[in-house]
Structures are given as C-alpha cells and as structure tokens.
Amino acid sequence: MPGLEFAVHAFTPFNLMLALIGVASGTAVGALPGLSATMAIAVLVPLTFTMEPASALIMLGAIYTGAIYGGAYAAILVNTPGTPSAIATTFDGFPMAKRGDGDLAVTLACLASVVGGLVGALCLLFFAPPLAEVALKFGPVEYFWLAVFGLTLISALSEGDLFKGLVGACLGLLLSTVGVAVVGGDIRYTYGSQVLLGGIEVVSGLIGLYCIPVLIDMVATPDPHLQFSGATRGLRLLEALRLSWRGKFNLIRSSIIGTLVGILPGAGGSIAGLVAYSEARRASPRTEYFGSGEPEGVQATESANNATVGGGLIPTLVLGIPGTPPDAVMLGALLIQGLRTGPTLFTAKGAIVYTFIYGLLIATLLMLPVGLLIGRYAYKSIISVPKAVLVPSVAFLTVIGSYAIRNNVSDVVIMLALGVMGWVLSRFGFKPSPIVLGLILGPIAEQGFVQGYLIGKAGNNVLGMFFGRPIALAIIALSIISVFSPLLARRLKARRAHTTDAE
Amino acid sequence: MPNKRHHDIAGIGFAIGFVALGVAALYGSREMSPLGSVFPRTVAGALIVFAFAYIVEALLRGVEQPARSQSESTLRRALLVGCMLGWALLLTVLGFVVSSVIGFALLSAVASYQRWTWKRTLLYLFANAVVVLGFFALFHYALLVPLPKGLLF
Numbered sequence: 001m002p003g004l005e006f007a008v009h010a011f012t013p014f015n016l017m018l019a020l021i022g023v024a025s026g027t028a029v030g031a032l033p034g035l036s037a038t039m040a041i042a043v044l045v046p047l048t049f050t051m052e053p054a055s056a057l058i059m060l061g062a063i064y065t066g067a068i069y070g071g072a073y074a075a076i077l078v079n080t081p082g083t084p085s086a087i088a089t090t091f092d093g094f095p096m097a098k099r100g101d102g103d104l105a106v107t108l109a110c111l112a113s114v115v116g117g118l119v120g121a122l123c124l125l126f127f128a129p130p131l132a133e134v135a136l137k138f139g140p141v142e143y144f145w146l147a148v149f150g151l152t153l154i155s156a157l158s159e160g161d162l163f164k165g166l167v168g169a170c171l172g173l174l175l176s177t178v179g180v181a182v183v184g185g186d187i188r189y190t191y192g193s194q195v196l197l198g199g200i201e202v203v204s205g206l207i208g209l210y211c212i213p214v215l216i217d218m219v220a221t222p223d224p225h226l227q228f229s230g231a232t233r234g235l236r237l238l239e240a241l242r243l244s245w246r247g248k249f250n251l252i253r254s255s256i257i258g259t260l261v262g263i264l265p266g267a268g269g270s271i272a273g274l275v276a277y278s279e280a281r282r283a284s285p286r287t288e289y290f291g292s293g294e295p296e297g298v299q300a301t302e303s304a305n306n307a308t309v310g311g312g313l314i315p316t317l318v319l320g321i322p323g324t325p326p327d328a329v330m331l332g333a334l335l336i337q338g339l340r341t342g343p344t345l346f347t348a349k350g351a352i353v354y355t356f357i358y359g360l361l362i363a364t365l366l367m368l369p370v371g372l373l374i375g376r377y378a379y380k381s382i383i384s385v386p387k388a389v390l391v392p393s394v395a396f397l398t399v400i401g402s403y404a405i406r407n408n409v410s411d412v413v414i415m416l417a418l419g420v421m422g423w424v425l426s427r428f429g430f431k432p433s434p435i436v437l438g439l440i441l442g443p444i445a446e447q448g449f450v451q452g453y454l455i456g457k458a459g460n461n462v463l464g465m466f467f468g469r470p471i472a473l474a475i476i477a478l479s480i481i482s483v484f485s486p487l488l489a490r491r492l493k494a495r496r497a498h499t500t501d502a503e
Numbered sequence: 504m505p506n507k508r509h510h511d512i513a514g515i516g517f518a519i520g521f522v523a524l525g526v527a528a529l530y531g532s533r534e535m536s537p538l539g540s541v542f543p544r545t546v547a548g549a550l551i552v553f554a555f556a557y558i559v560e561a562l563l564r565g566v567e568q569p570a571r572s573q574s575e576s577t578l579r580r581a582l583l584v585g586c587m588l589g590w591a592l593l594l595t596v597l598g599f600v601v602s603s604v605i606g607f608a609l610l611s612a613v614a615s616y617q618r619w620t621w622k623r624t625l626l627y628l629f630a631n632a633v634v635v636l637g638f639f640a641l642f643h644y645a646l647l648v649p650l651p652k653g654l655l656f
Contacts (some may be wrong), residue, residue, distance in 0.1 A: 043645070163554075163557035163560055164557060167554050170521075170546050170550035170553060171524075174524070174528055174543065174546050174547065174550060177546070181538070181539040183538055183539075184539040186538070186539025186540070188531075188535060188543060212587075216583060217575075219580060219613055219614045220576050220577070220580050221574060387615065388611040388612075388615035388617070390614075391583075391611075391614035392607040392610035392614065393607075393634050395587055395590075395606070395610050396603060396607055396638065397638075399587070399590060399594075400642060403648075403650075404646070404648045409592075412591040413588070413591050413592070416584070416587055416588060416591060425517070428513045428514050428517055430517065442546075446542040453541070454538075
C-alpha cells in the first residue's frame with residue numbers, strides 16, 4: 001500500500017480523537033437542513049491553524065464525510081435532504097420511514113455511506129494522479145450533457161406521468177434562471193425586485209419544496225408522522241447487512257460513480273447521488289419498486305455521495321482544482337498550512353498527505369458506530385416526539401436553515417412560497433423532485449451550454465462541439481438509455497407476461 | 504373497485520397556466536442579450552411544448568381519480584402557512600428569538616390534536632425554549648451567523 005509507513009501517524013490517540021469529534025459533529029451538522037458541510041468546515045478552519053497539518057486535515061476530512069452522511073437522517077425521517085447530496089435519498093428513504101422501516105433505512109444509509117467513503121478514500125490513496133486527469137478531460141460540453149443526464153432521471157421519477165415530470169423540470173430550470181445570468185451577467189426575470197436579484201438559492205428551494213409540503217400534510221391529520229409497530233427492533237443491523245450483501249454490486253457501482261463524479265469540479269454529491277440512483281434503478285430487477293421505499297435506492301445514493309469525498313479530494317490534492325465546494329475550503333486550509341498542491345505533493349509532502357488519507361479512512365470507519373448510534377436516537381426521537389413539538393421544531397429548522405445560507409429573510413419567504421407552490425402542484429400530480437432537479441442542474445447546464453456554444457461558434461463547428469467529442473457521446477448514449485430503459489423494461493415485461501399467459 | 508377514469512381537468516388547467524408562463528418567459532427575454540436569453544428561451548419553449556403535450560395526452564387518455572382522505576383539515580393547513588409567513592416577516596421586526604418563540608408556540612397550537620393540560624402546556628413551552636434558545640446559541644455564538652435583532656431580541 002502506498003505510504004503505509006505513515007499510517008501509524010494517523011493512529012495516534014490525538015488524531016483518532018479528532019476523527020471521532022469530526023465525524024460526530026459533521027453528522028450533526030449534516031442532519032440539519034440548511035447547514036452544509038462547506039459551512040461547517042469553513043467555520044472550523046481557524047481552529048485547525050495551530051494543529052499539525054495532517055491532524056488539521058484529518059479533522060476537516062472527518063467533518064466533511066460525517067456531514068455528507070448526516071444529510072440522510074433528515075432525508076429519511078422528514079423528507080428533507082439535510083444536504084443537497086441527499087436529495088435522491090428522499091425518493092426511497094422517506095417512503096421506507098412512512099411504512100415503519102425508518103430504522104432500517106437509517107442503518108442501510110450508514111452502511112452504504114461507509115462503503116462509499118472507503119471506496120472514495122481508497123481511490124484517492126491508490127489512483128489519485130491518473131484519476132485527476134479525468135477532471136481535465138471534462139469541458140463545458142461534457143458538463144452540459146452531464147446535467148442533461150441528471151435530468152433524464154425525471155423519466156424514472158415520473159413513470160406514467162412523463163409530461164408532468166418534464167413540465168416540472170422545465171419549471172425548475174426556468175426558476176434557476178431568475179437573477180444574474182451565470183454567463184453574460186444579464187439580470188433576468190427579477191421585475192425590478194431587489195429580493196430576486198440574487199436568484200433562488202438552491203438549498204432554500206430544496207428545503208421549501210421538500211419540507212413545507214410534509215409540514216402542511218402533518219398538521220392536517222392527527223395520524224402519527226411515521227408508522228411505528230411499537231416493538232423495539234434495535235438497529236436492525238443484521239437485516240441491513242444482509243440487504244447490503246445482496247446489493248453489493250449496486251454499492252460498488254454507485255461508489256465508483258460517486259468517486260468519478262466527485263473528481264469533476266463543480267458536479268458535486270447531488271449529481272453523483274442522482275446518477276447512481278438512476279443507474280441502480282436501471283440495473284435492478286426490482287425497478288418497479290424504486291420510488292416507493294426500495295432499499296437499493298437508499299444504498300445507491302448514500303454510497304455515491306460519500307464516495308465524492310475521496311473523489312473530490314483527488315483533483316484538489318493533485319491539480320489544486322477543488323472537486324466540490326467543501327474541497328475549496330479544504331484547499332484554502334492546505335495553503336494556510338503551507339502545502340502547495342500539485343502532482344509532486346504526494347512525494348514532496350508524502351508524510352502529511354498519506355497520514356491525512358489514512359486518517360480519512362479511519363474517520364470513515366468510525367462513521368459506522370457513530371452513525372448507527374446517532375441514527376438510532378434520531379429515529380427514536382422522531383417517532384416519539386408529539387406533533388405539537390415536531391411540527392414547530394421542523395418549521396423552525398426550515399426558517400433558520402434557509403435564513404443562515406445568505407443571512408437573508410427573503411430566502412425564508414421564497415422557501416415558504418416555493419413550499420406552498422410545491423404542495424399545490426403535488427396535489428395535482430406535478431411532483432417536487434423534477435422541479436428540484438431543474439433548479440439544481442439549471443446553472444450547470446446553462447453554463448456548459450453557453451460556453452460550449454461560444455467555443456463551437458468560434459471554431460465554426462457548433463454541432464461538432466456538442467456531438468463530436470467521445471465523452472460527450474458516451475454521456476448522450478447513457479442519457480438515451482436512461483430515458484428509454486423504463487419504457488423498454490415495461491414492454492419486455494408485458495410481452496413476457498403475454499407469452500406466459502399464452503402457454 | 505377500480506377508480507373511474509376521467510379527464511384531468513385540474514391538470515389541464517395547470518398545463519394551460521404553464522403554457523402562459525412559458526409565453527411570459529419568452530416575452531420577458533426579449534430585452535436580454537443573446538448570451539443571457541438563449542437558455543431561458545430554450546427552456547420556455549420546451550415548457551410550452553411539454554405542457555401542450557400533456558394537455559393532448561390528458562384529453563385523449565384520461566386519468567384515474569386519486570383517492571383523497573376526507574378527514575384532512577384545510578383550516579390547520581392554512582393556519583400553518585399563515586403562521587410561518589408571519590414568522591418570516593416578523594423576524595427582522597421583532598427579532599429572531601422573540602418571533603421564533605411566538606411562531607413556535609402558535610405552530611404547537613396548530614399541530615396539537617390532544618387535550619391541553621397544564622402539564623402538556625408546560626412541556627411544550629419548555630421544548631419551545633430549548634429548541635429556539637439552543638439553536639440561537641449554536642448559530643449566533645458558534646457559527647457566527649448574524650441573526651436579526653429587531654426591536655426586541
């Protein structure tokens with residue numbers, strides 16, 4: 001193993017303690033909607049100034065990995081992704097919790113996050129320099145097609161109501177254009193309002209569209225928020241381990257997808273989770289159960305988003321290009337510690353870098369006991385707290401979470417307005433997920449599209465720019481498969497049933 | 504018994520609204536630069552096409568009437584939204600802590616289906632104080648988020 005001689009430094013009691021504190025605090029931060037991993041790392045960076053560089057990085061890495069996992073709690077238990085990375089966790093996690101399997105979903109998410117985190121960190125350890133080159137092969141056009149690929153998930157999410165899903169996605173894309181344009185700087189659709197000048201903040205939109213409809217429905221009936229059998233079933237660890245073993249290929253595939261997407265600067269955990277979910281759904285023999293509480297859906301998303309931690313650190317350490325926003329903050333911490341990123345970092349500062357990577361592996365392993373413990377108490381709290389406390393507590397988190405992102409009350413009002421709109425539309429079959437997808441992927445798609453168009457126009461080859469590059473063509477092919485595979489699967493199933501009946 | 508198929512009148516109504524929204528977005532993009540308008544115009548065009556496609560599909564195919572529970576309280580839903588809107592608007596007027604304590608208490612009342620007793624009321628007030636003050640301390644002192652002070656606190 002590379003740098004094995006430095007592993008022992010990661011096992012000092014001080015570094016182990018930092019990893020433990022980092023994972024626990026990161027998990028707690030990630031569980032609160034509106035508090036992101038970036039915010040947690042940025043706030044804690046000054047605390048690490050006086051530490052040894054490797055110890056400082058271990059703590060920041062542990063917070064990061066814990067926060068990405070923590071996002072799953074809110075996604076599973078209250079249908080609100082604690083971080084954007086956990087969006088796709090809501091698709092199956094919340095239905096599982098609604099039917100009384102919230103404890104199992106939380107445990108599955110923890111196991112999947114550990115697997116994903118380990119795969120990402122091992123890729124960082126073994127393949128960092130060659131994998132970093134993938135980041136350089138992605139131009140604006142590839143990002144555009146990657147965003148389109150993410151949008152193709154709509155066909156999977158809105159089976160039977162494809163046009164409503166597409167309308168929702170267009171609405172989300174249109175909402176993402178409000179404010180200052182990502183390329184060109186035009187002021188769009190603000191109608192003179194200062195409030196809309198900054199655009200619709202993605203996390204506020206996400207909190208509103210997912211969480212407010214849940215609150216609106218929670219107060220409408222005296223029924224409990226989640227089903228609970230009454231029997232104490234513990235962590236359901238054995239059942240989760242059995243399901244994880246059954247879904248091992250799904251876990252590995254999703255972790256690799258997460259690592260690769262994490263390497264791409266700007267793509268992030270939300271796209272990784274969505275792509276992995278889409279692929280898991282396509283490859284699974286239980287396709288029809290996805291979206292209604294299928295454990296494989298939770299496993300795919302959670303392993304992919306935690307794999308982006310290691311994946312995102314690859315271009316950060318090798319090229320000095322942060323893969324995800326938290327990586328950008330970590331890059332700042334690296335520079336403050338006097339480390340110059342680049343291909344020589346692994347040889348010139350091997351002691352620090354390898355100690356950090358082994359520390360990240362330890363932090364990921366520590367996530368198992370810490371995550372299971374916190375998960376158990378989170379689940380027990382949600383099912384035992386009366387609605388008269390749960391509703392205002394969740395509402396309070398939506399208010400403070402959407403306010404704290406930009407310290408702006410307007411974001412709270414926009415969050416509420418989007419939430420009410422999402423609830424109304426949802427009653428008439430326009431689900432919130434396609435709108436959220438459009439809102440998140442809109443800026444990535446627009447930036448890639450406009451930049452690709454400009455480059456193509458300068459070379460008098462716009463079509464060749466969009467349809468003549470090998471990686472772009474591969475993503476287009478995957479998008480087409482993703483759109484039509486549910487249709488084909490349905491046709492094949494119907495034909496098989498017909499043949500069986502005829503026999 | 505299978506649900507009867509019917510035309511999704513509400514869905515068609517919304518789709519017509521989305522067509523109008525697409526047209527408004529196209530109209531709103533006329534003063535933008537070519538770079539700034541290409542994406543919203545494409546999306547607005549797609550919105551109009553897909554909304555039309557849904558209208559045609561809904562007219563030709565029909566949909567099943569979804570089963571709705573009759574025992575849902577619309578009044579409580581409206582009260583929740585009203586309280587949250589008031590809470591958001593009063594954040595900068597009254598201050599974060601005071602508006603949150605009031606908002607929390609009102610939402611407790613909206614969400615409660617149990618008989619109010621002294622013990623229960625005190626418990627809810629205690630939870631209110633712990634949640635609001637706990638998160639205020641976390642955000643204000645630990646995370647250094649400048650929460651609005653307003654007239655009171």
